[in-house]
Amino acid sequence: MRVDGRPFRTIWSPEPECVDIIDQTRLPHRFETRRLVTLQDAATAIADMQVRGAPLIGVTAAYGVALGLKRDASDATLDEICATLRATRPTAVNLQWALDRVRSRLTPLPPSRRLSAAWDLAALMADEDAAICEAIGDHGVSLIAEIARRKPGQLATVDWGTATAPIYKAHEAGLPVHVFVDETRPRNQGAALTAWELGHHGVPHTIVVDNAGGHLMQHGMVDLVIVGTDRTTAQGDVCNKIGTYLKALAARDNGIPFYVAAPSSSIDFRIRNGLDEIEIEQRGAHEVTHMSGETSDGGIETVRITPASSPVMNFAFDVTPARFVSGLVTERGIVAANAEALAAAFPERL
Amino acid sequence: MRVDGRPFRTIWSPEPECVDIIDQTRLPHRFETRRLVTLQDAATAIADMQVRGAPLIGVTAAYGVALGLKRDASDATLDEICATLRATRPTAVNLQWALDRVRSRLTPLPPSRRLSAAWDLAALMADEDAAICEAIGDHGVSLIAEIARRKPGQLATVDWGTATAPIYKAHEAGLPVHVFVDETRPRNQGAALTAWELGHHGVPHTIVVDNAGGHLMQHGMVDLVIVGTDRTTAQGDVCNKIGTYLKALAARDNGIPFYVAAPSSSIDFRIRNGLDEIEIEQRGAHEVTHMSGETSDGGIETVRITPASSPVMNFAFDVTPARFVSGLVTERGIVAANAEALAAAFPERL
Numbered sequence: 231m232r233v234d235g236r237p238f239r240t241i242w243s244p245e246p247e248c249v250d251i252i253d254q255t256r257l258p259h260r261f262e263t264r265r266l267v268t269l270q271d272a273a274t275a276i277a278d279m280q281v282r283g284a285p286l287i288g289v290t291a292a293y294g295v296a297l298g299l300k301r302d303a304s305d306a307t308l309d310e311i312c313a314t315l316r317a318t319r320p321t322a323v324n325l326q327w328a329l330d331r332v333r334s335r336l337t338p339l340p341p342s343r344r345l346s347a348a349w350d351l352a353a354l355m356a357d358e359d360a361a362i363c364e365a366i367g368d369h370g371v372s373l374i375a376e377i378a379r380r381k382p383g384q385l386a387t388v389d390w391g392t393a394t395a396p397i398y399k400a401h402e403a404g405l406p407v408h409v410f411v412d413e414t415r416p417r418n419q420g421a422a423l424t425a426w427e428l429g430h431h432g433v434p435h436t437i438v439v440d441n442a443g444g445h446l447m448q449h450g451m452v453d454l455v456i457v458g459t460d461r462t463t464a465q466g467d468v469c470n471k472i473g474t475y476l477k478a479l480a481a482r483d484n485g486i487p488f489y490v491a492a493p494s495s496s497i498d499f500r501i502r503n504g505l506d507e508i509e510i511e512q513r514g515a516h517e518v519t520h521m522s523g524e525t526s527d528g529g530i531e532t533v534r535i536t537p538a539s540s541p542v543m544n545f546a547f548d549v550t551p552a553r554f555v556s557g558l559v560t561e562r563g564i565v566a567a568n569a570e571a572l573a574a575a576f577p578e579r580l
Numbered sequence: 581m582r583v584d585g586r587p588f589r590t591i592w593s594p595e596p597e598c599v600d601i602i603d604q605t606r607l608p609h610r611f612e613t614r615r616l617v618t619l620q621d622a623a624t625a626i627a628d629m630q631v632r633g634a635p636l637i638g639v640t641a642a643y644g645v646a647l648g649l650k651r652d653a654s655d656a657t658l659d660e661i662c663a664t665l666r667a668t669r670p671t672a673v674n675l676q677w678a679l680d681r682v683r684s685r686l687t688p689l690p691p692s693r694r695l696s697a698a699w700d701l702a703a704l705m706a707d708e709d710a711a712i713c714e715a716i717g718d719h720g721v722s723l724i725a726e727i728a729r730r731k732p733g734q735l736a737t738v739d740w741g742t743a744t745a746p747i748y749k750a751h752e753a754g755l756p757v758h759v760f761v762d763e764t765r766p767r768n769q770g771a772a773l774t775a776w777e778l779g780h781h782g783v784p785h786t787i788v789v790d791n792a793g794g795h796l797m798q799h800g801m802v803d804l805v806i807v808g809t810d811r812t813t814a815q816g817d818v819c820n821k822i823g824t825y826l827k828a829l830a831a832r833d834n835g836i837p838f839y840v841a842a843p844s845s846s847i848d849f850r851i852r853n854g855l856d857e858i859e860i861e862q863r864g865a866h867e868v869t870h871m872s873g874e875t876s877d878g879g880i881e882t883v884r885i886t887p888a889s890s891p892v893m894n895f896a897f898d899v900t901p902a903r904f905v906s907g908l909v910t911e912r913g914i915v916a917a918n919a920e921a922l923a924a925a926f927p928e929r930l
Binding site for chain 1: 608609760761763764765766768771772775776778779785786787788789790791792793794795798799821822823825826827829830833855860868869870871872873874875876880881882883884885886887889890891892893894895897898899
C-alpha cells in the first residue's frame with residue numbers, strides 16, 4: 231500500500247531480529263507502526279487484529295516463530311511457539327498452513343541453525359505473499375477489464391475483506407473503477423481500513439453500511455462483487471468475514487458476478503463442506519458493544535453503543551456455499567468453485 | 581412499552597395543547613422525554629428521528645398539525661403545515677396517509693373549529709395506532725404459537741424494525757421466545773432501541789451485527805423472521821429499513837418463514853412495483869460517519885469512525901419484493917403478499 235506517496239508493506243523486518251507492522255487497529259485516525267519484539271507481541275498482534283487479512287496473519291505467525299526462537303530453539307520450544315500462535319485465530323487456514331510450513335522446514339535442522347532459518351523463511355513468505363497478491367491482482371484485472379469492455383462508463387465494484395489487489399491494478403491500468411466499500415461490522419475494517427487505503431491510492435470509492443449492498447445491486451449500481459477468503463474448501467465453499475454470504479445471495483438474485491480473491495494458501499484441501507466442517511471463530515462482545523473513533527477535538531475515544539444489560543454474540547465469519555461463487559481468483563488464474571477445477575489447478579496440494 | 585415497570589407510550593399529550601415524546605435519539609444511554617410545543621418541534625422530531633417507526637411518524641405528524649394551527653387555522657396555513665411535515669421523510673407512507681386524513685377532516689370545518697378538531701383527531705389516531713399494534717400482536721402471536729407447537733424448546737426470531745408487537749405478545753403468553761436483535765446500521769435502532777425495549781420487558785434477546793443474520797439462519801438458529809414496513813405496495817412489496825432485503829434472501833435460501841408486521845396504514849394501494857415506484861430516502865452522511873455512545877465515565881460522546889476524506893452514501897430503506905414475503909401480519913389478520921389478497925382484505929381502500 232502507498233501512504234503519502236511512500237510504498238509500505240503491512241509487515242517488514244527493518245533490522246535483524248525485529249519486525250515492524252502497521253497497527254491496523256489505529257487506522258484510519260492514526261497511522262502508527264508497532265515493533266514486535268517477542269513471540270507474545272506477535273500473538274497479540276494477530277489475536278487483537280493489529281494485523282488482519284488471512285495472508286498477513288500467516289506471515290506474522292512465521293515472524294512470530296522467529297521471535298520466539300531467539301532464546302531457545304529446542305523441539306519443545308518450537309512446539310510451544312506453534313501452539314501459542316495457532317490458538318490466536320481458529321478459522322483462518324493460512325495461519326495453520328504457515329505454521330506447518332515453518333515447522334516442517336525447521337524441525338530437521340539442528341537447533342543452532344533454526345533461528346536464522348526461521349528469519350529467512352519468514353522473509354521469503356512475506357515476499358511470496360506479495361508476489362501472490364500481485365498475481366491475483368493481474369488475473370483479477372483481466373476480469374474487470376472484460377466487464378468494462380461490455381459496459382461503458384464507470385465500473386462499480388463491491389469489496390468485502392482483503393480483495394483489493396484487482397481493484398488497485400484496475401485503477402492503475404486506467405479502468406474507470408469505483409468501489410462501494412462496505413463498512414464490515416463489527417470492527418469496521420471496510421470503513422476504517424479499506425476506505426483509508428483506497429483514499430491514499432486515489433481510487434474513487436464510497437462508504438456504505440453493510441445493509442446497503444442489496445439495494446445497490448437491485449438498482450444496477452454494482453457490476454462485480456469481489457470478496458476475500460479466510461478459508462476455501464476443496465469444493466470451493468468460501469469462509470470470509472461475516473456478512474459475505476448475504477452479499478453473495480444478493481449478487482445471485484440480481485445476476486451480478488461474485489468473485490473471490492483466493493490465494494492458494496487459503497485453500498484447505500482436507501475439508502469439503504464449509505458449513506459443516508469449519509469452526510467459526512466467536513470473538514469478544516466488546517467488538518459489537520463498543521466503537522472507537524475520533525472526537526471533535528482530535529482525540530480517540532471508545533464509546534458503548536448498546537444497552538449494558540443486553541447480551542451479544544459475535545461471529546467473525548460466515549460460509550458462502552460454492553454454488554454462489556462465480557470463480558476463485560487465485561495466483562494461478564481464475565478457477566471454477568468446484569472440487570474438480572480446484573484439484574486440477576493445484577494438483578500438488580492433494 | 582414498559583420502563584421500570586411503568587407503561588409508556590412513545591407519544592402522548594400530557595395536558596391541553598402540548599405533546600410529549602420519548603426522545604429515541606438518546607436511548608439506550610438516556611431515557612428522556614421531550615416536549616413538542618411548535619410545528620417546527622414536531623417536524624424536527626420526525627426528521628431527526630427522535631420519533632421513529634412508520635405509525636409513530638404518522639401520529640406525530642397529526643399532533644404537529646394541531647401544534648401548527650395554534651396561531652392561525654386558515655386554509656393557507658393548513659396547507660403550509662402539511663407541506664412542512666410531508667417533507668420531513670419522503671418514504672414512509674404513514675406520514676402522507678396521516679396528513680391526508682387530517683387535512684380531509686379539517687378542511688370542511690370553519691377555521692375556528694379546526695384547532696380542537698385537530699387535537700381530537702391526533703389523540704384518536706394515537707389510540708387507533710395502539711389498537712392496531714395490539715391486533716397485529718394478536719395475529720402475530722398465533723403465528724409464533726403455531727411454530728412453537730411444531731418445535732420444542734426455545735423459539736428464535738429475528739426482529740428488523742418496528743415489528744416487536746407479536747414478540748411481546750408471545751412472551752406474555754409464555755411462549756419461549758428468544759430474539760436476535762440486529763444492530764440495524766446506520767442509526768443502530770436495533771442495538772440502541774429494540775434491545776433496550778426488550779430488556780425493559782424482560783424478553784430474552786441477543787444483539788448481533790447486521791452481517792450475522794445469514795450465518796444464524798444457515799445454522800438453524802432462527803425459526804422465524806419478522807420485520808416492519810414503512811411502505812407496502814398493492815402487490816405486497818415491502819419497503820423497510822435498509823438491509824431487510826438481505827435478510828429476506830437468507831430466509832428464502834434457508835427455508836425460514838419471513839413475515840412482515842404491516843399496519844394497513846403502511847399499504848399504499850396507488851403503487852404496485854416497489855423497486856420502481858418508491859422513492860428511497862437518502863439521509864445525511866453523518867449517520868454513517870459518526871457514532872454516538874457512552875464513554876467510560878458515563879458521558880455521551882460522538883466519534884467519527886470513517887476517514888474524513890471518504891465519501892458516503894446513506895440509503896435509509898430497501899425494497900423486499902413480495903415473492904420473498906411469507907405473509908403480511910395486518911390488524912385484520914395474516915394476508916398473503918399479493919394484489920388479490922390485499923384487495924380482498926382491504927376492499928374499502930381500493
